[in-house]
Amino acid sequence: MNAPAPLAAVTPSLAALPFIEKWVSFASVSRDSNLPLLDWTEAYLNGLGISCSRTYDDSGKKANLWATLPAHDGQTKTGGIVLSGHTDVVPVDGQPWDTDPFQVSIQGDKMFGRGVTDMKSFGATALMMVPELLKRQLKRPVHLAFSYDEEVGCIGVRRLIADIQAQGFKPAGCIVGEPTGMQVVIAHKGKHAYKTTVHGFEAHSSLTPQGVNAVEIACEFVAHLKSLHRELVAHGPFDPIYDVPHTTVHTGVIAGGTALNIIPRQCEVTWEIRHHHLNTPEALFANAKAFADSLVPAMQAVSPGTGFTHELKSVLPGFATAADSEIAQLCFDCAQLDPANGVGKVSFGTEAALFAQAGVPTIVCGPGHIAQAHQPNEWVTLEQLAWCERFMRRLADRLCVN
Numbered sequence: 001m002n003a004p005a006p007l008a009a010v011t012p013s014l015a016a017l018p019f020i021e022k023w024v025s026f027a028s029v030s031r032d033s034n035l036p037l038l039d040w041t042e043a044y045l046n047g048l049g050i051s052c053s054r055t056y057d058d059s060g061k062k063a064n065l066w067a068t069l070p071a072h073d074g075q076t077k078t079g080g081i082v083l084s085g086h087t088d089v090v091p092v093d094g095q096p097w098d099t100d101p102f103q104v105s106i107q108g109d110k111m112f113g114r115g116v117t118d119m120k121s122f123g124a125t126a127l128m129m130v131p132e133l134l135k136r137q138l139k140r141p142v143h144l145a146f147s148y149d150e151e152v153g154c155i156g157v158r159r160l161i162a163d164i165q166a167q168g169f170k171p172a173g174c175i176v177g178e179p180t181g182m183q184v185v186i187a188h189k190g191k192h193a194y195k196t197t198v199h200g201f202e203a204h205s206s207l208t209p210q211g212v213n214a215v216e217i218a219c220e221f222v223a224h225l226k227s228l229h230r231e232l233v234a235h236g237p238f239d240p241i242y243d244v245p246h247t248t249v250h251t252g253v254i255a256g257g258t259a260l261n262i263i264p265r266q267c268e269v270t271w272e273i274r275h276h277h278l279n280t281p282e283a284l285f286a287n288a289k290a291f292a293d294s295l296v297p298a299m300q301a302v303s304p305g306t307g308f309t310h311e312l313k314s315v316l317p318g319f320a321t322a323a324d325s326e327i328a329q330l331c332f333d334c335a336q337l338d339p340a341n342g343v344g345k346v347s348f349g350t351e352a353a354l355f356a357q358a359g360v361p362t363i364v365c366g367p368g369h370i371a372q373a374h375q376p377n378e379w380v381t382l383e384q385l386a387w388c389e390r391f392m393r394r395l396a397d398r399l400c401v402n
């Protein structure tokens with residue numbers, strides 16, 4: 001790669017650039033503290049007369065930041081629009097980056113850096129807009145919601161949502177700026193993650209009839225999960241607006257056994273169901289469990305203590321907001337998209353589901369594409385960043401008095 005050109009010279013029209021540059025410079029990897037990023041952000045907002053509140057994790061090393069720009073009549077609690085994003089990023093360990101991941105660089109029509117797509121650019125662009133929103137006076141409140149630990153299971157935002165509910169905030173809508181290519185995403189799939197443990201019975205490998213081979217039984221279970229998946233691929237139900245139009249069943253990790261000459265006593269399978277609104281994960285899980293149960297009599301005929309345990313490890317709900325809802329219409333308008341073809345549904349999960357679950361009509365719309373997220377040399381096009389700025393300026397036109 002060539003040496004990056006001075007940023008301001010390349011992109012004189014991107015007002016958000018210094019903010020994106022600043023946010024990317026904080027290496028707020030999920031396992032580390034995000035407090036330096038929050039301290040900087042809070043100081044900036046305080047300097048504009050906006051106070052912030054935080055909700056911390058148990059360690060006190062990470063926090064969410066919540067800030068409200070009041071309406072011109074002083075209203076803060078009701079009818080506001082939330083601009084939401086996570087501050088954490090995935091690690092860069094072991095990835096072959098060509099540039100410093102925590103320093104944005106621009107090459108041609110792309111900006112590189114960890115988080116430029118997922119998802120610091122949206123929050124940074126929102127911050128850039130704050131002085132203008134205040135100067136032009138708001139008809140309704142605007143809230144900024146910046147969370148921690150999204151990348152490890154949407155952990156942080158749950159505390160933020162509980163806190164704002166306890167404080168009596170009733171926003172009218174929320175825009176989560178995850179990368180959608182600036183399309184208006186009105187739904188995403190939900191995810192149930194499971195750990196299934198096969199409890200077998202150890203014996204010398206020469207005595208297979210006297211043991212219960214947990215690894216082999218786990219493989220039968222995984223093969224059944226795969227058959228469930230194939231059934232969904234072949235017969236749906238389908239929702240054609242999704243990039244992957246059917247529910248999926250996937251095994252991510254399998255671990256068991258200690259040595260070739262020992263019949264394995266235990267094997268763990270970590271798997272997931274990602275479902276759209278036409279499937280219920282409970283029914284798919286029940287099918288998988290029934291298959292496991294059908295194997296148990298033969299296992300217990302050899303050794304009574306054998307069998308399966310299933311743990312539901314995490315649940316991320318799906319969400320679906322009506323395309324004709326106020327928040328969706330506002331976003332189509334700001335993104336300058338025709339609702340007929342600018343609408344999207346995606347298979348990846350976001351914090352949107354948790355805002356929606358809390359009763360806040362929510363859509364996902366942000367610059368960049370999920371395909372570049374989590375990658376080495378993560379990039380976003382300058383065109384996407386400019387689109388995001390246009391979106392924010394049109395939002396200001398619609399939310400401001402002047």
Ligand SMILES: [Zn+2]
Binds near residue numbers: 086119150179
């Ligand atoms: Zn993200």
